[in-house]
Amino acid sequence: MSDKEITDLIDKELKEKTLGVTEQYLKIHSPVYLDGKLKIERIDREKENGIVIAYLPVDGEVFFFKVYIDTHNKEIFNINTEPYNRVYFRASSETLSLAELKSMCNLIATDGRNKGDLKGITKKAEYKYSYVTYLPNPEPDDFSCKLKKLLDYLEQDKEGIKWFVEEANGYIQVAMNIHNANGMIGGPSINRETIKRMSDLGLGIDFDLYLEGKSFLDDVL
Template sequence: MTDQQAIELIEKEFKVKTLGVTEQYLEIHSPIYTDNKLKVDRIDRDTKGEFLIAYLPVLEERFYFAVYINTKTNEGTGVGTEAFHRVYFRATSETLSADELKAMTSLTPTEFWNKGDLRKSGKSHHTFSHFEILPNPEPDEFEDKLKKLLDLLEQDKDGIRRLVDKANGYIQVAMDIHNGNGMIGGHNIDTDDIKRMNDLGLSINFDLYVGGKSFKD
């Protein structure tokens, strides 16, 4: 199945609503259309089994519609939402500069700033230096994002351990979750990833935000 075929299948499902949950979601939230074409941010083929997941942005929200498609039968099998996940490594210091933090590892930061730099808002200055690695900002499941981050960090284990020891390095997770029925669900960290984090000396911190409209009775 090509990306275009997947998008056409989703467009048809959103019109005819053969799956009961489709109507339930579309009663409270809308996908985004550009030039009358459904906007799809990512089609995830890195899944187990014969299916893919298409992630669609939701109008005026940060979470996504997730549409599950069986690539063998070319049928949609489910519609749900996926949180907007940011899973990244960060290190901070009130005494070290951003250049000193960068010098501790061979890995390239996604974002950094120095203590005293003006914030993006332009209204105040940063009170600490910051080093951040965010390898995959695209829509994805939390478990996949964590594994991809660890894959990258393990390319320089000594450097990450230095940042952990000298600059409070850790993994930060931020999730924007749809609060459709009051049950936001949970996420799993398997024993392999726990061991991998432990080997790097990493802790993990979660910030959870809920939003969106509740399902209609």
């Protein structure tokens, strides 16, 4: 299916609400339209068996509608939400500059700050350390895929990452903005293979979880 066919199929479902879950979600949240056209942030074609997943921004929120499509039958078979997931590697130092941190690894940094740089919008406080981050997979995706792709990236320079871990507090940071649909948010899981890959690099992992949006209960209160 082409991107246009997928967009048209989703647009039709949002209007006709043939799935009960579609109506349930649209009672509390809306997708984003630009100039009257449905916005799709990403179409994931990496799944097997002809399954495609489309990620739609939610108006006024940071999480996404997640639409599952069977391209063989050209039909939508499920809709739910996907958190806004950020899964990245972070290292920091109170003595090294940002340039020095970057030089310790062959990978290309996504972001970073120098010790002494001013923080935030107000610019009234200084960073007391330098830090560098690596985020190779910024597009919408589920946690497991993001963690796998991050490890794929980090393993391109194992020695550099191990240096960060030992000398610059290197670790994996996860931030998830999760739709509070019914109060049962679940949680991320990490399989044994991924744990071993992290262990081989000496990596720890830290989670920040945030609840966002309206609950289904808001519609009945």
